Amino acid sequence: MKTWLVTGASSGLGAAIAEAALQTGHKVIATARNPTKAAQANPRISELGGTWIELDVTSPNTPKIVEDAVKEAGGVIDVVVNNAGYSLLGSIEDMSESEIEAQFSTNVYGPVRVLKGVLPFMRARKSGTVVNISSSAGIDGLPTCAMYAGSKFALEGMSESLARELAPFGIRVLVVEPGSLRTNFWSVYVEPAAGMNKDYAGTPLEQVLQLFKSNTGAQPGDAVKCAQRILEVVEGTGMGVGKENLLRLPLGPDCYKRFQTKIDTLQENLLQAKEIAHSTTY
Template identity: 35%
Template sequence: MTQCVLITGASCGIGLATADYFHRQGWNVAASMRDPTQDHILGERPGLIRPQLDVCDPKSIQSAVNEVLERWGRIDVLVNNAGYGLIGPFEAADEMQVRRQFEVNVFGLMAVTRAVLPSMRAAGNGALVNISSMSGYSCFPYYSLYHSSKWAVEGFSESLRYELEPFGIRVKLVEPGVVKTDFHTRSKDSSALAAYEPHCERSLARMDRFYRFGNSAERIAETVYRAAASNSSKLRYPLGWDARAAYLLKRIAPDYLISRLTRFLCAG
């Protein structure tokens, strides 16, 4: 029987590449997005639908899940990809920006997961693939709110896997390092405050230099597929030299060494 994947945030970047990759592997694909009418790339394909799904709207979540189950009767894999990035000084962020950071990256991810779990539990099988980041276990200046949302995803996923193991449901974290997609133009927001400007501009300019070395969306899609298809209990899939190095340093290096390296990379 053909397997089915539901992907959030599939209109661009990692989500789009993942939808295309799963479809080319012969899967039924539900490439959900906030506004399917704006999709000019995936188009109409056999075995692919584009449900309207806004992770901040519980009604659209349940409607999309129902549409997939009515169409194919199953959801074998959920890829929680939809994301929002708030960058800049924490002090400058307003309440709405802070709440949106967590509504999309954390509460939205949880809401979609909750809607999908009953069908997976009834089937006794499934996989949740949460798109995290090296930002979920490392930290850089002026990414404090984005980091905190990804750290929440990491903790949620690590704990949830123990709850779901008895039901045959696997939890996976795909943790890319720097990514070469338009996330930083389409899904990024920023905060600013004059007192921080000289330091913030210098730090973010140094960080921007690394993006040309980042992972492609297509490479991340391949890793998402590998994680989804694996029956192993492996939780984390760091992707890219930067993510693997950061993960190793977090495990073996003392805090003072990590902080000195971070200052050198971001504030030198």
């Protein structure tokens, strides 16, 4: 039995991961900003033996809250899942500084605060797995997603460095990149309070935003299946056998297709720029 800590476990993928870990026999510390409401919405987590704690990852007290929760659970943490996050969608022109700061405080600084709480325990035992939930937007930024994609790109880069920094301690980093999941994630996104500048009407930004709005409830991805794949890759079981060296885990045919297109585009860009790149040496 291992101890998992899952942030943002009140709904969607976070709740599915918490349940999957519990059903496999693990101990789970599930976090939510409102744990009472979260427990009522997800009774199975408590029924299976999960423990709820109150945590807002934007709080500077996050490392201490996480540290205390791990100590309360026995002083061992095997897997941490940085899942808490949301999307701010719209034009960066229309976003206030405080709206942008809140996006990055949750999606980037949030995982950092949680890691500050768990990594000392993992280093002491020279084992553990860090699962950072990114997105297909962490590799491919669509119109209207500049700040959301920006936050996930930051998480991707951070995770690449972390994987190399933590390897000497036997700590693994796995970046999970779900495609579009049939959860409430896209129904609770945030738009700038200022609204949309009229000049963007009819542009790709508005078109993609409308697509997100109309797609609610029809997304192709199954959060329960995604949670199971994540569990298998973390544990090296099922479809995760032999995948213990994976850094990235794209989930969903839609995500896979976007990644392949991105790789092809990058390759084409690189080849076109080759002569220029090699012309700048002394």
